[in-house]
Amino acid sequence: xxxxxxSRPSLLCALLGWAALLGVVLAPPALAVRLALAIGNAxxxxxxxxxxxxxxQDIAARLSGAGVTVTLRQDADQRAMEDxxxxxxxxxxxxxxxxxxxxxGHGVEHQGRxxxxxxxxxxxxxxxxxxxxxxxxxxxxxxxxxGNGLNLVVLDACRNNPYARxxxxxxxxxxxxxxxRGTLILYATQPGAVAAxxxxxxxxxxxxLLAAMAAPGLEVEQVFKRAALAVxxxxxxxxxxxxxxxxxxxxxxxxGAGTPSPLSPPPPAPPATGVTPAPSLAIPPPxxxxxxTARAGED
Numbered sequence: 001x002x003x004x005x006x007s008r009p010s011l012l013c014a015l016l017g018w019a020a021l022l023g024v025v026l027a028p029p030a031l032a033v034r035l036a037l038a039i040g041n042a043x044x045x046x047x048x049x050x051x052x053x054x055x056x057q058d059i060a061a062r063l064s065g066a067g068v069t070v071t072l073r074q075d076a077d078q079r080a081m082e083d084x085x086x087x088x089x090x091x092x093x094x095x096x097x098x099x100x101x102x103x104x105g106h107g108v109e110h111q112g113r114x115x116x117x118x119x120x121x122x123x124x125x126x127x128x129x130x131x132x133x134x135x136x137x138x139x140x141x142x143x144x145x146x147g148n149g150l151n152l153v154v155l156d157a158c159r160n161n162p163y164a165r166x167x168x169x170x171x172x173x174x175x176x177x178x179x180x181r182g183t184l185i186l187y188a189t190q191p192g193a194v195a196a197x198x199x200x201x202x203x204x205x206x207x208x209l210l211a212a213m214a215a216p217g218l219e220v221e222q223v224f225k226r227a228a229l230a231v232x233x234x235x236x237x238x239x240x241x242x243x244x245x246x247x248x249x250x251x252x253x254x255x256g257a258g259t260p261s262p263l264s265p266p267p268p269a270p271p272a273t274g275v276t277p278a279p280s281l282a283i284p285p286p287x288x289x290x291x292x293t294a295r296a297g298e299d
Contacts, residue, residue: 033069033091033092033094033097033098034067034068034069034097034098034099035068035069035070035071035088035091035092035097035098035099035100036059036060036063036068036069036070036071036099036100036101036102037070037071037073037084037085037088037099037100037101037102038056038057038059038060038063038070038071038072038073038102038103039056039072039073039074039076039081039084039102039103039104039105039116040052040053040054040055040056040057040072040073040074040075040103040104040105041053041074041075041076041103041104041105041106041116041117041118041119042074042075042105043075043119044105044106044117044119045120047106049105049106050198051104051198051200051201051202051203051206052104052105052156052203053074053075054201054202055102055104055156055202055203055206056072056073056074056102056103056104057072057074058201058202058206058210059102059154059206059209059210060072060102062210062213062214062253063100063253066253066254068098068100071084071087071088075119076118076119077118077119077120077121078118078120078121078132078133078134080118081116081118081134082134082138085101085134085138085139085142086142088101088142089139089142089143089145089146090142090146092142092143092146092148092151093145093146093147093148094146094148095147095148095149096148096149097146097148097149097150098148098150098151098251099143099146099148099150099151099152100151100152100153100154101139101143101151101152101153101154102154102156103116103136103154103155103156103157104156104157104203104206105117105156105157106157107136107155107157107174108129108133109174109175109192110126110129112175113135113136113137113175114135114136114137114155114157114174114175114177115129115130115133115134115135115136116133116134116135116136116155116157117133117134118132118133118134121133136153136155136174136177137177139153140153140177140179140180140183140185143180143183144180144183149181149182149248149249150182150247150248150249150251151179151180151182151183151184152183152184152186152220152247152251153179153183153184153185153186154185154186154209155174155185155186155187155188156188156195156203156205156206157174157188157195174187174191174192175191175192176191176242176244177244178244179244179245181248182246182247182248182249183245184220184243184244184245184246184247185243185244185245186209186224186241186242186243187241187242187243187244188203188204188205188206188231188239188241189205189231189239189240189241189242190240190241190242191242193239193240194239195239196235196238196239204231204234204235204239205227205231205239205241208226208227208230208231208234209223209224209227211227211230212224212226212227212230213253213254214253214254215254216254216255216256217252217254217255217256218252218253218254219250219251219252220247220251220252220253221247223253224241224243227241228240228241228243
C-alpha cells in the first residue's frame with residue numbers, strides 16, 4: 001500500500017528533530033557586544049586635577065578605533081556617574097559580550113572600600129563618602145550580574161585624598177578588590193600608594209597605557225606589563241602599577257598578524273573525544289564604531 005504524504009507540520013517536526021540530532025544551528029547567534037565607559041573627573045573645587053578629562057577622552061578614542069562602542073563622561077557628578085554605570089553594566093548582559101570601565105580622577109579608600117569621587121560632592125566625613133561618592137564595587141557588582149565573562153576595569157584614581165582634613169581616617173591610594181571570574185582590574189599604582197597626575201596631556205599611568213595599547217598584536221597582560229615597566233622607570237620606582245584578576249580569553253587592542261580580534265571572548269571548549277563538532281555559524285562583531293560623548297548632567 002503506498003505511503004500517505006506527510007502533512008506540513010509533521011514534516012517540519014521531523015526536520016527539526018534531524019537538525020537537533022545533527023547539532024545544526026538553524027538561527028545565527030546574537031552578535032557579541034563590545035562596550036566601554038570612560039569617566040574623567042578633573043574639575044574638583046577642593047583639589048582640581050590637570051589630566052583626567054584628557055585621559056578619559058584619549059582612552060575613549062583609542063577604544064573606538066578598536067571597534068568598541070564607547071560612552072564618555074567628563075566632570076560628572078554623582079548622579080551622572082551612577083546612571084552611566086547602571087546603563088553600562090546592564091547593557092553588558094549576555095554571554096560573549098565584553099566590557100571595559102575606565103576612571104581617571106580622585107579616589108579614596110576607607111575600611112577596604114574604594115570610592116570614586118564625583119564632581120561637586122560635599123564630603124565632610126566618612127559617612128558622606130558612603131552616600132555622596134561612588135563605590136567602585138558598584139562597577140564590579142554590575143559586571144558580575146551581567147555574566148558576560150570578559151571585563152577590564154582600569155582605575156587611574158590613586159591620587160592624593162582631597163578631603164584629607166575632613167576625612168582623616170581615609171587611607172592613601174586605593175585598596176585591593178576581588179574581581180569576579182573573567183575580570184581584570186588595573187590600578188595606576190600599588191595598593192596604598194599615590195599616583196602622579198603627570199605634567200603633559202595625560203597622567204603618568206594613562207600616558208604609558210595608551211602607548212602600550214597601540215602596539216600591534218599585544219594582548220592585555222603584555223600591554224599592562226609594558227605600561228607598568230615604563231611607569232616604574234619614569235617615576236624611579238615611586239609608582240608601580242598593580243593588577244588583580246585574570247582574563248579568560250584573548251584581549252588585544254591592536255591585533256597584528258595571527259592575533260585575535262580586539263576584545264574577543266574565550267575560545268569554545270574542545271569537543272569530547274570521538275565527537276564531531278557541529279559547524280560554527282558565528283558571525284564576527286561588526287566593524288562599525290559608535291561613540292557617545294556626554295558631560296555631567298546630560299542624558
